[in-house]
Amino acid sequence: MKNLFLIAYLDLKESIRANWFIVYSLVFGGMIALFFVAGVTQSQVMGFSGLSRLLLMYIQVTIVILPIFILISTVRSISGDRDTHILEYMLSFPISLKQYYWGKILGRFVTVFLPVFFAMIVATIYGVFIGASVPWNIFLLYTGLLFSLSSSFLGIAFFISSFVKTSEIALGVSFFIWIFLLAFIDIALISLMLQNRLDENLIITIALLNPMEIFRVAAISLFDPSLTVMGPVAFYILDNINQKLFVLLSILYPMILGLVFALLGFSIFSKKDLV
Template identity: 65%
Template sequence: MKNLFLIAKLDIKESTRSKWFFVYLLVFGGLMALFFVTGITDSVVMGFTGLSRLLLVYMQVTIVILPIFILITTVKSISGDRESAILEYMLSFPVSLKEYYWGKMLGRFFIVFFPVFLALVLGIVWGVFKGGELPWKMLFVYSGFLFSLCAAFLGIAFFISTIVKSHDVALGASFVVWITLLAFIDIALIGLMLANRWNDDLIIALSLLNPLEVFRVGAISLFDPELTVMGPVAYFLLDTFGHTMILFYAVLYPLVLGILFAMLGYYFFKKRDLL
């Protein structure tokens, strides 16, 4: 256990020294600062005001930017160490494969989750300073959404990083995964439904297997319990699951998906040729 935390600490130090981490901080911190400057907390759009409006815009940003940042910066975590012979060097110490793998994941999770959570907290603090009411429920539930989304794509990224040996192939695979999941939020599913006359229930079921779509539905239901912005689909979701179950599913499903991919990645990491 001690070695696991040492590996995590080493990965955190290595990440904070890299340029991509400062870009990561700048993107989310800078966007939140931009929201403050443009006065989003003072605007009224589609009935959303104050902190609700701020969090809604933040959700739209994270659903696009956060997954690709996690994927492109994490897929090189193990494949990059393998190519640069760092993996061989690390395994020359009394460190087990289990400690190395999960230590890297723990350190990387802190790096990808902390900046987005910090930006969220700063946004809440600013909104309260401007006279808004502190939305405890939104803060905790939306933090859970961010936590599970980070876990999902971190698990996917580590899985990709263990099954490919080339850094370039890992980056290409991460872009394919991101574009595919992003397209299947709306565009591809609507096209399949119109072209092939698929059953509506099947289309909705497929969409709820997409962690990005689950995050989107959960976040919208947090701000709009009636899901009015989603149209007729809202009736099916609310009648089938209910508002509370939607929130639980939006937190638990991406988290479980990330754990499964991480465990699958660890399985291949143990079985395949490490060097």
């Protein structure tokens, strides 16, 4: 256990020194600052105002940016160590493959989740300072959704990194997965599939298997329980599942998905040639 935390600490220090971490933190911190400058908390649109509207906008932007940042910054974690022979050097110490792999995951999770969470804390502190009402229930649920989404794509990234041979291939695969999943959160695409007389239950079920889509629907449902902005997808969801149960499922499902991919990645990593 000591070696696992040591690997996590080393990966954390390496990530903080990297340029991508600075850009990553500035992107999410800059979004919150931009929303403040634009006066988002002082405006009202479709009944959303104050911190509620700011959090809604933040989450909607995060759903696109967060997955690709996690993928491109994490997918080279193991493959990069293999390319630079750091992996061979690390395993020359009394460190097991399990400690190395899960230590890397733990350290990387801290670096990808904290900037996103910290930006939400800054927004909340600012809201308290200007006297706005803080939707604590939404804040806590969004924290759970962000934690879950981060876990999901972190597991996917380590799964990719466990079997690709070079960092370039790892980046290519990660971009393909991001674009593929992004396409399936487009309601227009779902509408096109519905026009082709495919079974609507099957189409929407496949769409909700996408962690980005289930995150998006859950985030919107916290502000708009009737999901009026989502058209036919909303009616299918509301007819088949309770809103609170759906939000709980939206937190648990991506976490389980990420864990499954992480376990598959470890299985591949522990069986293939390491160097």
